[in-house]
Amino acid sequence: MSGSPVIRARSLNKVYGAQGAEVHALRDVSVDITGSTLTAIMGPSGSGKSTLMHLLAGLDRPTSGTVLYDDLELSSLSDRQLTSLRRNLIGFVFQAFNLVPTLTVLENVLLPFELGGTKPSGEHREWILERAAELGLMPLLERRPHQLSGGQQQRVAIARALAIRPRVIFADEPTGNLDSRTGVEVLAMLESATREQDQAVVLVTHDPAAAAWADRVLFISDGRIVHDVGRTDASTLSEMVLELGGAR
Amino acid sequence: MIRLTLRELQVAPAQHVATLIVTSLGALFATIVIEADRVLASQSAAGGFLAHGFVRLLLDVLGSVFLFVAIFVSCIVIANTFGIVMTARARRIALLRLLGAEGRVLRRGVMLEGAIVGAAGGLLGTAIGVAVVAALIPLLTASGTFVPTPSPLVTPLLVAPALIGIASTTGAAWFGSGRVSTVTPLEAVGAGQEPTRTELRRRRRPWLVRGCLSLGTAMLVAGVAIGSRTPLGLFIAAPGGAVSFLGFVLGADAFLPPVLQVVGRLFGGSAPASLSRGNALRHPQRSVRSAVSLVIGVTLVVMFAVAAACFSTEAGAVAATAGPQEAASDAAFVTLVLGVLGVLIGFSLAIAAVGLVNSLSLSVLQRRREIGLLRAIGLERRQVRLMVLFESLQITLTGSACGLVLGVLYGWAAALTALSSDHHIGGYFLPTVPLPLVVAVVVSSALLAVVASLAPTRRATAVPPVAALAVD
Numbered sequence: 001m002s003g004s005p006v007i008r009a010r011s012l013n014k015v016y017g018a019q020g021a022e023v024h025a026l027r028d029v030s031v032d033i034t035g036s037t038l039t040a041i042m043g044p045s046g047s048g049k050s051t052l053m054h055l056l057a058g059l060d061r062p063t064s065g066t067v068l069y070d071d072l073e074l075s076s077l078s079d080r081q082l083t084s085l086r087r088n089l090i091g092f093v094f095q096a097f098n099l100v101p102t103l104t105v106l107e108n109v110l111l112p113f114e115l116g117g118t119k120p121s122g123e124h125r126e127w128i129l130e131r132a133a134e135l136g137l138m139p140l141l142e143r144r145p146h147q148l149s150g151g152q153q154q155r156v157a158i159a160r161a162l163a164i165r166p167r168v169i170f171a172d173e174p175t176g177n178l179d180s181r182t183g184v185e186v187l188a189m190l191e192s193a194t195r196e197q198d199q200a201v202v203l204v205t206h207d208p209a210a211a212a213w214a215d216r217v218l219f220i221s222d223g224r225i226v227h228d229v230g231r232t233d234a235s236t237l238s239e240m241v242l243e244l245g246g247a248r
Numbered sequence: 249m250i251r252l253t254l255r256e257l258q259v260a261p262a263q264h265v266a267t268l269i270v271t272s273l274g275a276l277f278a279t280i281v282i283e284a285d286r287v288l289a290s291q292s293a294a295g296g297f298l299a300h301g302f303v304r305l306l307l308d309v310l311g312s313v314f315l316f317v318a319i320f321v322s323c324i325v326i327a328n329t330f331g332i333v334m335t336a337r338a339r340r341i342a343l344l345r346l347l348g349a350e351g352r353v354l355r356r357g358v359m360l361e362g363a364i365v366g367a368a369g370g371l372l373g374t375a376i377g378v379a380v381v382a383a384l385i386p387l388l389t390a391s392g393t394f395v396p397t398p399s400p401l402v403t404p405l406l407v408a409p410a411l412i413g414i415a416s417t418t419g420a421a422w423f424g425s426g427r428v429s430t431v432t433p434l435e436a437v438g439a440g441q442e443p444t445r446t447e448l449r450r451r452r453r454p455w456l457v458r459g460c461l462s463l464g465t466a467m468l469v470a471g472v473a474i475g476s477r478t479p480l481g482l483f484i485a486a487p488g489g490a491v492s493f494l495g496f497v498l499g500a501d502a503f504l505p506p507v508l509q510v511v512g513r514l515f516g517g518s519a520p521a522s523l524s525r526g527n528a529l530r531h532p533q534r535s536v537r538s539a540v541s542l543v544i545g546v547t548l549v550v551m552f553a554v555a556a557a558c559f560s561t562e563a564g565a566v567a568a569t570a571g572p573q574e575a576a577s578d579a580a581f582v583t584l585v586l587g588v589l590g591v592l593i594g595f596s597l598a599i600a601a602v603g604l605v606n607s608l609s610l611s612v613l614q615r616r617r618e619i620g621l622l623r624a625i626g627l628e629r630r631q632v633r634l635m636v637l638f639e640s641l642q643i644t645l646t647g648s649a650c651g652l653v654l655g656v657l658y659g660w661a662a663a664l665t666a667l668s669s670d671h672h673i674g675g676y677f678l679p680t681v682p683l684p685l686v687v688a689v690v691v692s693s694a695l696l697a698v699v700a701s702l703a704p705t706r707r708a709t710a711v712p713p714v715a716a717l718a719v720d
Contacts, residue, residue, distance in 0.1 A: 059346070059434045080350060086433070087348020094436070100252075100340055102259040107251070114251060115349040144259075160347075 006167050006200045007033040007056055012065035014051050014223075025051040026062070027223040033168065033202060038194050040203045040214035042237070044245050048223040050172070053204045057090060057170050058082050069167070087116050091161025091169040091199075093190070095176035098157035099145040106132075106141040109159045120163070128163045135159050135189065151182035158189050168200040169193060175210050187213045208237035219244060252344075253357040257364060263336065264361070266329045266606045268369045271413045273599050274322030275373025276380075278409035283381040283401060290397055319412055320490050323420045324497055325541055325603045330362065330424025332537070332610050341428055342435035351429040358428060362421025363414055370413020374406060457499035464492025468661055475665030476676070485665040489658050493547065496654065500540045504646060505532040508539070511646045519627070520634035524642060535643055538611070541603030542647025542693060543654070549689050550655025551662065557680040558663030604700045608640055612704040616711055624713035636705045637698065644697030648690050656681055 014026040025048045033039055033056065043049040054060040055067055058074045067074040069089065077085065092098075099108045109132060113120055120128060132138060135155040145153055154174060161169045171190055175183030191213055193199050203214060211217050212234040219227035221244045232240075257264065334341070344354060382401055388394040471485020496503065512525035612619070619632060627635075660679035668676055 054434060059432075083345070083348050083350050086346065092346055098343075100343060102255045102340075103252070107255070111344075112347050115344065115347055115353070117353075 004035060005032040006035050006069065008068040009033075009056060010066050010068070012052070012055055012062045012067070014048070014055065014060070015063045024223050026055070029065075029220075029223070029225055031218065031225060031228075033200050035167070035200045036194050036198045037216060038191050038201045038203060038214045040205060040211035040217045041220060042205060042208070042211050042217055042241065043220035044206065044241070047220045047244075049204050049206075049220045051223075052220060053170055053172060053202060056202065057092070058085060084116075087112050088164060089167045091164060091166040093154065093157045093161050093169065093171040093174045095173040099153055099160075101145050104142050104144055105137060105148070105156050108145070108156055109137075109163050111160060112164045128159070131162050132159050149182075150177050151179075151185065154178060154182070154186050155189070158186065158193075162193060162197070165197065166199060168202060170202050170204070172204045173206070174203070175205070175207065180209075183210065206241070208234045208241055211237050250357075250360065253360045253364075256357075257361060263333045264365045266602050267326050267333075267362070267365050267417065268372070269602050270322050270325050270329065270599050271366050271369025271417050272373040272376065273602075274319065274416065275370045275409040275413045276377045277322075277373075278319070278412055279374050279377025279406065280381060282403070282405050282408065283377065286400075286403065287381065287385065287394075291394055316486055316490065319416050320493075322599060323416045323423075324494075324544055325599050326362075326417055326420035327424035328537055328541055328603055329606055330358065330421050331427060332606055334358070334425050334427040336610060336613070338427070338431050338435065341431045342433055345431060346433035346436040351431075355422070355425050355428045358425040359418050359421050363418040366414040366417025366421075367410065369417065370410035373413065374409045377409070378402070378406070453498065454502075457495050457502070460491050460495025460498060464488050464490070464495055468492060472661050472664045472668075476668045478669050479666045481665045481669075482662070485661060489661065493544075493654070493658070497540055497544070500536045500543070501532065504536045504539055504543075504650070507646045507650060508532070508535055508642060511649070512642050514645070515638050515642070518634075520631045521638050523622070523627075524635045524638035535639070535646075538604060538607035538643045539647040539650070541599075541607070542644055543651045545599065545601075546648050546651025546689060546693060547655040547658065550652055550686065551659040553682055553685045553689070554656050554659025554679055555662040555666070557682040557685075558660065558677065559667060561680045562663075562667055562677060601696055601700060604644070604696065605703070608636075608643075608701055608704040609707070611639075612636065612708045615708075619708055619711045620713055623711060629709045632709050632711075633705050636708050637701055640697045640701035640704075641694065644693055644700075648693045651693075652686065652690070 009032075010030050012026050012029040013024070016023045016025055029048075029052060031052075041049045041052060051060070055062050058067065058077070061075055069085065072085070074082065074085075086092075100111065103111065107114070109128065110120070119125075129138075132141070135158060137152075137155060137159055140148060140152060140156075145156070148156065154177075157174075169190065174186055174190070178186060187203075187210055190201050190203065194201050194215070203210065205211050212232065215231055217227070217229050217232055217237065218225050219229075219240060226244065227240060341354060345351065378401055385394065389396050465488070467488025468485050469488075471481045471483075471488050474481030474484060509525075512521075515521040515525070622635075623629075623632065656679055663679070664676060
């Protein structure tokens with residue numbers, strides 16, 4: 001089931017703010033993100049879960065510690081190399097504002113290629129269109145994002161993330177703006193990416209129902225990983241969340 | 249990348265309307281200068297205006313300076329406009345960066361946008377300019393101002409405004425899109441992030457400001473000194489003035505906030521007044537950007553007004569000592585030149601106005617949530633209206649005040665350089681500041697501010713209190 005580590009993070013620390021008013025967003029976090037696995041990162045607001053995602057995705061640099069993609073150490077990369085890494089190895093899906101409003105659905109899906117100045121091969125393009133068809137996007141390819149529902153927009157973002165066949169997909173509260181039924185569809189699509197493409201999917205969420213889809217759930221509290229559990233049902237996850245939040 | 253650029257132009261052309269207008273105005277400006285120089289030259293040859301050899305030289309020198317100024321002004325305003333467009337597009341840029349676009353590549357795309365808009369504006373402005381001149385000549389001939397003489401309008405020089413439009417807009421797009429490289433991919437992630445936070449990370453270049461100011465001032469002084477021998481000193485003084493002014497514009501982040509603060513105190517201590525004063529101090533860059541486009545316009549207007557007034561005063565004094573026929577010819581010539589100057593001056597104000605409307609609208613758009621919050625906690629609609637108006641006035645009065653001071657200095661310098669070598673005048677003189685014109689400039693720029701704030705004010709008062717709760 002679980003593949004080899006795609007990302008290896010070691011002793012990550014992240015400190016914000018000036019001296020005397022430091023905020024420790026992450027304290028000595030080490031974690032492996034493995035392929036073919038849907039990993040959920042849970043935690044209350046301000047716990048450091050977004051910070052961890054930013055560091056793992058190379059969007060921000062740790063105060064200390066290392067993030068390794070295979071043998072590539074992120075902190076040693078230039079902005080240009082990081083950009084290329086994001087373009088070629090990482091897919092992103094977010095809660096909102098995922099798509100470029102001026103481009104059509106198809107152009108949005110093919111955007112990572114356009115940005116790299118490349119074109120997908122004929123076979124690759126065929127494959128992308130198959131994924132788009134699975135996601136129900138075929139009738140929408142010439143539309144623009146504002147003509148789509150929230151769920152449809154999210155599916156376009158997933159198609160774009162899948163298009164480059166990334167090693168890892170980061171999904172930050174991807175169901176946050178969706179009704180529960182559409183949210184379930186989106187989660188199912190992310191899960192199938194781990195099955196069919198052997199990809200690692202990192203799902204950042206505070207919603208236990210979403211995290212219940214994950215093969216592995218990491219709980220973050222006060223900048224530390226406090227629980228690291230396998231597949232767990234939503235009600236157990238909510239109890240764990242409530243416990244962390246200091247509920248009475 | 250090219251497709252993204254073209255799509256940006258195709259789907260959202262509205263964001264470049266301001267640039268198109270400014271480029272067209274600039275090209276129109278340049279076209280009219282070229283045509284005016286040709287027409288006036290053929291007129292002065294046919295009408296015997298060439299009594300003074302130096303008048304023709306002066307005319308050519310002034311024409312070149314005007315052209316230079318036109319390019320300079322539109323570059324600054326276009327760079328500002330592109331800066332504003334990039335600010336409005338920051339979220340989209342961040343998304344592209346996140347998906348793996350290099351900042352360099354994105355910036356090239358923006359330059360391409362600039363080139364395309366510049367080409368369109370350049371052609372449009374040239375066409376309008378030729379049409380206007382073609383229509384004016386028969387009118388002026390009929391009214392007796394012009395002597396009937398053939399004035400061919402089409403000259404190879406007319407390629408220049410279009411080329412200048414492309415080159416200046418492309419260059420200005422490059423300078424104005426500096427923000428693109430400061431947008432981090434991280435900005436695409438946080439939905440609730442303060443949208444202005446990138447604005448705070450602008451690079452500061454104090455050495456460049458100091459360099460421009462000292463080099464420009466030195467050239468200006470040298471030009472004035474050379475001016476006591478020959479009006480050719482203008483060729484040193486004008487770039488010097490431009491460079492020192494560029495220094496002022498680049499350093500406006502440092503120079504203008506104190507002035508804004510002082511002007512803000514004029515409005516008293518009511519809630520809208522103190523709120524708008526707070527806004528100006530909290531987001532100084534935003535206010536400064538708006539004020540600068542006005543400073544440019546007002547400086548130019550006052551500079552030309554002061555230079556022209558000096559010319560009138562000094563040349564008038566000379567004329568009194570010369571023969572009556574020569575005096576009448578001189579007076580007619582001065583009136584003609586002043587008329588042409590008046591037309592040219594209008595452009596700089598128009599360009600500044602476009603910049604101001606643009607900035608104010610964006611300022612309100614960016615503050616939607618904040619205005620919603622103020623409404624939610626009890627600010628009346630009327631007070632919102634006052635708040636925007638005060639802020640607008642604060643900006644324009646600051647711009648006018650700075651423009652007045654700079655304009656008098658530059659105009660005086662220009663007049664000294666151009667005129668002090670004339671054997672009739674021979675020496676330095678104090679600046680003639682035409683008070684009615686200065687008052688008119690201040691009043692009209694204040695009026696302009698009110699007019700420019702109409703649309704943004706309407707937008708601000710339409711913000712519902714629930715906007716405070718919006719995520720985006």
